[in-house]
Amino acid sequence: MVQTSIPIYDAPFAVAILDHDLNFNAISQRLAEAFDLDDSFKGKSFYDLQHRLPEELYLDLHLAKEGISRKSEPVKFVHPDGEADWYEWKINPWQNGKEGQKVIMLILEKVTYRMLGEDLHQRAQRMARVGSWVVDLKKNTIYWSEMTKEIHEVPMDFEPNLETGINFYKEGFSRDTISELVAKGIEHGTPWDVELILVTQKGREIWVRAIGEPEVVNGKCIRISGTFQDIDSRKRAELEAKKIRERLEIATDAAKIGIWDFDIVNNVLEWDDNMYEVYGVPKDKFNGVYQAWEATVHPEDQEWTSKYVEETIAKRDRLEMVFRILWHDKEIRWIHGEASVIRDMEGNPLRMIGANWDVTAQKNAEAEMKHLLNTTTYQNESLMNFAHIVSHNMRSHGSNLSMLTDFLLEDRITEEEKQNALQMLKRAANGLNETIAHLNEVVQIKTEAEQNMSRINLHNVVHKVSQTLEALFEANKVALHIDIPEDCLVMGVMAYVESAVLNLMTNAVKYRDPDKEARITLRTECREKRVVLQIEDNGLGIDMKKNGEKLFGMYKTFHHHPESRGIGLFITRNQIESMGGTIVVSSQPGKGSIFSITLKKPLPAHE
Amino acid sequence: MNKIRIAGIVDDDPIVIFGMKLMLKQVDADLQTHVWNNGQEAIEGLKALVENGKPLPDVIFLDLTMPIMDGWDFLDALQKATLPGKEKMRIFVLSSSINPVDRERALENKEVIDFIVKPLKEARLKEILSLAS
Numbered sequence: 001m002v003q004t005s006i007p008i009y010d011a012p013f014a015v016a017i018l019d020h021d022l023n024f025n026a027i028s029q030r031l032a033e034a035f036d037l038d039d040s041f042k043g044k045s046f047y048d049l050q051h052r053l054p055e056e057l058y059l060d061l062h063l064a065k066e067g068i069s070r071k072s073e074p075v076k077f078v079h080p081d082g083e084a085d086w087y088e089w090k091i092n093p094w095q096n097g098k099e100g101q102k103v104i105m106l107i108l109e110k111v112t113y114r115m116l117g118e119d120l121h122q123r124a125q126r127m128a129r130v131g132s133w134v135v136d137l138k139k140n141t142i143y144w145s146e147m148t149k150e151i152h153e154v155p156m157d158f159e160p161n162l163e164t165g166i167n168f169y170k171e172g173f174s175r176d177t178i179s180e181l182v183a184k185g186i187e188h189g190t191p192w193d194v195e196l197i198l199v200t201q202k203g204r205e206i207w208v209r210a211i212g213e214p215e216v217v218n219g220k221c222i223r224i225s226g227t228f229q230d231i232d233s234r235k236r237a238e239l240e241a242k243k244i245r246e247r248l249e250i251a252t253d254a255a256k257i258g259i260w261d262f263d264i265v266n267n268v269l270e271w272d273d274n275m276y277e278v279y280g281v282p283k284d285k286f287n288g289v290y291q292a293w294e295a296t297v298h299p300e301d302q303e304w305t306s307k308y309v310e311e312t313i314a315k316r317d318r319l320e321m322v323f324r325i326l327w328h329d330k331e332i333r334w335i336h337g338e339a340s341v342i343r344d345m346e347g348n349p350l351r352m353i354g355a356n357w358d359v360t361a362q363k364n365a366e367a368e369m370k371h372l373l374n375t376t377t378y379q380n381e382s383l384m385n386f387a388h389i390v391s392h393n394m395r396s397h398g399s400n401l402s403m404l405t406d407f408l409l410e411d412r413i414t415e416e417e418k419q420n421a422l423q424m425l426k427r428a429a430n431g432l433n434e435t436i437a438h439l440n441e442v443v444q445i446k447t448e449a450e451q452n453m454s455r456i457n458l459h460n461v462v463h464k465v466s467q468t469l470e471a472l473f474e475a476n477k478v479a480l481h482i483d484i485p486e487d488c489l490v491m492g493v494m495a496y497v498e499s500a501v502l503n504l505m506t507n508a509v510k511y512r513d514p515d516k517e518a519r520i521t522l523r524t525e526c527r528e529k530r531v532v533l534q535i536e537d538n539g540l541g542i543d544m545k546k547n548g549e550k551l552f553g554m555y556k557t558f559h560h561h562p563e564s565r566g567i568g569l570f571i572t573r574n575q576i577e578s579m580g581g582t583i584v585v586s587s588q589p590g591k592g593s594i595f596s597i598t599l600k601k602p603l604p605a606h607e
Numbered sequence: 608m609n610k611i612r613i614a615g616i617v618d619d620d621p622i623v624i625f626g627m628k629l630m631l632k633q634v635d636a637d638l639q640t641h642v643w644n645n646g647q648e649a650i651e652g653l654k655a656l657v658e659n660g661k662p663l664p665d666v667i668f669l670d671l672t673m674p675i676m677d678g679w680d681f682l683d684a685l686q687k688a689t690l691p692g693k694e695k696m697r698i699f700v701l702s703s704s705i706n707p708v709d710r711e712r713a714l715e716n717k718e719v720i721d722f723i724v725k726p727l728k729e730a731r732l733k734e735i736l737s738l739a740s
Binding site: 207395398399401402403404406407412413417420421424427428607 | 620629633
């Protein structure tokens, strides 16, 4: 029987005493716990645990039976479920006394946790590409870890010294820096942590982070140890980002693009330097809240821009708008703004980042272009009208003259016909004369208008014109109503305004409805920058569908109807437009017409 | 084809009307003429002829620029009007316009035989009347 002369059960490690056939004799509590063995273990075979332990252990146990001691490295065992454990053991064959039974002492430790920790550490170092090194200043030796060698791209049997170590740094800034740091480290024990460029054995330039920790004993540096990390990809990305950031800064500065960042949650609005310039707001006058921006926006644009910003924060992710601001609180400038909303995982808005730039110049150019286009279109139209007069109206008189003279010269006509032809000839000649006079008038409108603009009292003009027409109104029993304030001022050329009013009032009398009592009403309507003068009659009216477009053109002109609206309306329109005004008509046949002339108000006098 | 017996003048210019009538008389003293001062008068006049069982003109001289209903409107209205025998009428546009656009536009109407720039010369008138006869 086994003598348990050693109190194995209480041993502070996992140990088992096995007989020659590898049956349990005794075990320590630690081992029993590790393998869930109860009291019935005695006499059982160690082979029962074979499915839970590495094969190498059993091989070593067989060797022990031959009297060979073994000590193992940690050995990995992979369980059927894929989990792994590491074991370390020590086996001693042992004889119980001289005559005693041969037994085997097995110390078996599960080292899984230690191994996992070491494994992770190594893996982390490998992944982070961290190498280590030690310089022993007493022995004057230098040690590089495998990773350090890998980073330097030297073979594993490479033997560095302090000088070759330093010479791997790129000549210039990097090498100078490390030399100085090492010297300081040796002299004063100052540690370092720097990012420098290394040139590897293969000639590749890479960024490394070098950390050195000198050890000082009795005021003398005896050893420096440190780590060495390949940070090339990170550093290059960082440098690239920095380069892009700098480029962006140069670009935004040059283009005067302001960048802002609005913390929606805390209502903090941050502006970069360009923003202050774009908005003409001094830095110390800006209190960095949303409302501060709002206050710079032109009053007429405040409502819609705020609404748009709110909507973007609530529903959209992108914002793009052009609005006006009051630059330095006075000058109107146009701003183009673009922004993006940043949200959390739940979609709640966190921040808004955007850019603003001044587009006043473009806006002005655009307006100028529109104005030019309008002018060109208008001038083109005028030219067409001119071409029409020349090709049609002048020609019609010319062809009449030619036809009549043919008759007169041929002398085949009767005396009565001859007299008629002569009458006609006179009419044609007069017509031609009149046409040329009108043409002259049309040409002059263009050149004269701009110089002769002045403030005109519409009330006075209308009363003056109606006085000159008094006889006409009386003869045709026209009731005249004038409702114009005494101080109604417009900008215009006196002669044109008078002529327009005269022409429209005369027309209203001409085209009265003989079956009705004629009534003409003149009234004004004041807008913000303009005054509308309406001349309303209850006359025959105009079929707008048929004639609306032609009404102010020259298509209906120079016909030999004594009462044609013809050239009169064309000239009136030209005169009004040359003063920057407009004339429109609304009418219904049988009901009457309303002509509306819109003219500019004088600018308020400067104080 | 039948001899031209009836001509229509659609023009608002009394001088043109005077001249045309005179010229037509000189070329063919037997020719009957209708004068209408604008497109609307012409359409109404043509309708009245049909209603009263009278023959339509064989040839029409049509001015383009007229008040109330111009030559273009007249051509449109004529197309829509139910006038038996209207396709036999030969329409000559007689205008003082020398704008090629007007000429093209006029000739797009299949009823329009030709576009004549005023004044109409006697030789051309004779040609028209003989061609149509």
